[in-house]
Amino acid sequence: MALRFGLVDGARAEQAQQRLVADIRGRDIRLSTGFVGVSHLLPVLSARGEDGLAWRLMEQDAFPSWLFSVKHGATTIWERWDGWTPENGFQDAGMNSFNHYSLGSCGEWMYQTAAGIGLHPDAPGFQRMVIRPRPGGTLTHLAATHDSPYGRIASAWRRDAAGTTYDIVIPVNTTAEIHLAAASADAVREGDAPAATAPGVRLVKHEDGDAIFAVGSGSYRFVVP
The missing domain is CATH 2.60.420.10 (Maltose phosphorylase, domain 3)
Known part of the structure; x- marks a missing residue:
């Protein structure tokens, strides 16, 4: 968020970028963001010259990732990364929409950066x-x-x-x-x-x-x- 909104610059921005990249790599190129942060992740990576890492995140299909649900038959974006998993089945129906926009904010990056x-x-x-x-x-x-x-x-x-x-x-x-x-x-x-x-x-x-x-x-x- 600090990188996205320009809250740090110079050496501190470089340090923040290095920590972000290290965190993603430390999670085996898997997501750890929720509703608030997910829309900023790919744009920040590309803006900081990390297109390759952004593409790897976009194409990841291991849980949690955008393509995990697709790999398991989803045709819409889910409300939760763990809306369904092989280990636990379906999440609580009180908050488990299978047609929900927020995590689909990667579409912005696909139009603005990939295309x-x-x-x-x-x-x-x-x-x-x-x-x-x-x-x-x-x-x-x-x-x-x-x-x-x-x-x-x-x-x-x-x-x-x-x-x-x-x-x-x-x-x-x-x-x-x-x-x-x-x-x-x-x-x-x-x-x-x-x-x-x-x-x-x-x-x-x-x-x-x-x-x-x-x-x-x-x-x-x-x-x-």
């Missing part, structure tokens, strides 16, 4: 947006859409031996800043051309391992080897 659909800090409402997908885990492909006030935003990616292909749709009357993990901007292609010289695409910079492009409305296919 990378996000607001621009200077332009609320998606008139400008940031698309910053972060492929990871064992997934080979992912696709997500968001119906903004200006139309549908789409972000999809697919990984294979040749690299990662990103298919992105930006609705009319909007612009986007697209961040793609790449060793260099020169390696990124859009369609059949180098992305930096492709129609409707402008290279902004390469920074912190990301090639950053500015685009307007349209459909784009970026390929990163």
Whole structure:
């Protein structure tokens, strides 16, 4: 919570991050959060450069985890991590909903980080947006859409031996800043051309391992080897 809300900075933030990561690893990459903390866990990890650990938590299926219930047949998010377990069966019916949102807050991370659909800090409402997908885990492909006030935003990616292909749709009357993990901007292609010289695409910079492009409305296919 301290990292999420900026209550610590500098060396103390680094120390808090190290303790958080150590705690997660000490629990064999399993969850220990409840209603209040769970929505902040994955976003904090990704914001602090721990995408890999966030993906491992997301894909964990040992109890307690998001996929534990899925592994045992759930098609909705449960109210409790232990709503049912092989050892104890069902929890007390007085507080044991099998269709409950709170623990499903991981969906925010899936849209904003895994798919990378996000607001621009200077332009609320998606008139400008940031698309910053972060492929990871064992997934080979992912696709997500968001119906903004200006139309549908789409972000999809697919990984294979040749690299990662990103298919992105930006609705009319909007612009986007697209961040793609790449060793260099020169390696990124859009369609059949180098992305930096492709129609409707402008290279902004390469920074912190990301090639950053500015685009307007349209459909784009970026390929990163």
